[in-house]
Amino acid sequence: MRSFLITLGLIFIVLAWVFSSYTWPLAVMAAIPLGLTGALAGHLLMGLPINPMSMMGLFALTGIIVNDSIILVTTFKNLRADGVEARQAIEDAVCARLRPVVVTSITTIAGLSFLMLEQAPVAAIYTPLAAAICFGLAYGTVLVLLVIPALLSAIVEAGDRAPLWMQRMLRPRKKPARDAEAELLGEGAASRP
Secondary structure: OHHHHHHHHHHHHHHHHHHOOOOHHHHHHOHHHHHHHHHHHHHHHHOOOOOHHHHHHHHHHHHHHHHHHHHHHHHHHHHHHOOOOHHHHHHHHHHHHHHHHHHHHHHHHHHHHHHHHOOOOOOHHHHHHHHHHHHHHHHHHHHHHHHHHHHHHHHHHHHHHOOHHHHHHHOOOOOHHHHHHHHHHHHHHHHOO
16 A cells, blocks of 8 residues: 555656646546546456455556546647637547547457456466456546546636636746747747748
8 A cells, every 4th residue: 555655646746747737647646546446346346356466457557547647638738838718628638639548448458358357277367457457447538538627627717716826836837948949939930031
């Protein structure tokens, strides 16, 4: 359990660094419990005990679910940076990332389902790992595409209603490299005939 909490902490630190914000990583990481719920339900349905291989599957599932969420949140943030309204950006992000997220989840589930359903004694040790990933990913993917957009909407609305000092704190910091690049591109475009 301690290692799982350390893993979650490290994921949060990396996401906070990448997004330059403390709120966006929370939106991404909100999908983790959704996937874990599906994995535990899968263990109950199949009558499997929670063992070390199950825990390895939960760690792998956490990474996969976080990746799906990152794809969605990054697309949303890019659309917002381009000036798209929040509601339209959420709809466009879900529409743009629906196929990649669903297809990668289906291929992962299809590949691991053979291992999950294998009856050979040699493969039985890997059944809990495959079950955790398959059931967690099946349940988590659907909820990522439903819950994360709702969280994005709530974060945007909360940011709009927050006091000015809190809006400044929640707003991502400008990155000097990005500003310098924009300045160079702007000057380069202006100097052309």
